[in-house]
Amino acid sequence: MSDDWFSSMLVPERENHPEEVGAIKDYLRQKTTAPEAAQAITRPVMDAEDPDGDIYRLYGLLRDALLELRDHTEPLPALLQAIEDLPQPDFTAAQPTKRYSLWKGLSCFGHEWYDVSYRSGSWKSDAEKTSGSERYVLQDEHARTAEVEARLFMAGLAGIPIDWGYKVIEEALGKDSLLDFQIPAAAE
Structure with missing residues (x-):
């Protein structure tokens, strides 16, 4: 695997954190295990002043990796599972409005996935x-x-509901469907 994809994720317009990109790179090159990579990739979010806001940067990087790194279809969901398995951080000392739920269920990852992947x-x-x-x-x-969405659903990751699969099939059968797009998507 070349460094091109990882380098492209570090351009300023992408706003990715270098530690997060490095964690995926090390994991996919089998330098770290999924639990080790999960700890490393989430550290910048945990150290952020606003973890709830910074988590979307991490979600974007994970989404890009899932979609673009086709040769790594199997290990990336394992990384998501390791992130979901992380212990919930203790935010009890924070103000009630600053208490976040970060890892279990990858809160809001599915919604972010849908909004970006289907361009709302x-x-x-x-x-x-x-x-x-x-x-x-x-x-x-x-x-x-x-x-990728079907794989995430089958693995029980990221809060992807089965309804989305039904909707894809329903839309493929509709009178206004784009058959060359929606039939292959429904097949997945």
Whole structure:
């Protein structure tokens, strides 16, 4: 595996934390175990002034890894499971509004996944406007999103409900469906 993907995650526009990117890199190169990587990747969130806000940065990195690192489809859900298995941090000393639920169930990861992966519902209008190779890229991304989502659901991770799978199938059978997008996604 080359360093290109990891380097691309460190450009300023991505706003990823270097420790989080390094933790995924070490884990995928089998330098650390899933529990060790979970501890390392969550440390920047735990050290943040606003863990509840910074967790979305980590979720974005995990989402990108799940979708883009196709050769690592198996180990990445294991990392998510290790993160979910982390003990809940003790925020009892914090003000009630600053008490966060971070790891169990990966609170809000599923919602973030849906909003970003499906562009809050605008994916279909984006797809309708494309053709040729650009359309094939979008088709592949859409099917990959469905594949990863199904894997997360089957593993019981990230609060992905079964309803989403039913919705994909229902939409694929609808009169306004984009068959070249929705049938492959439903197959996943």
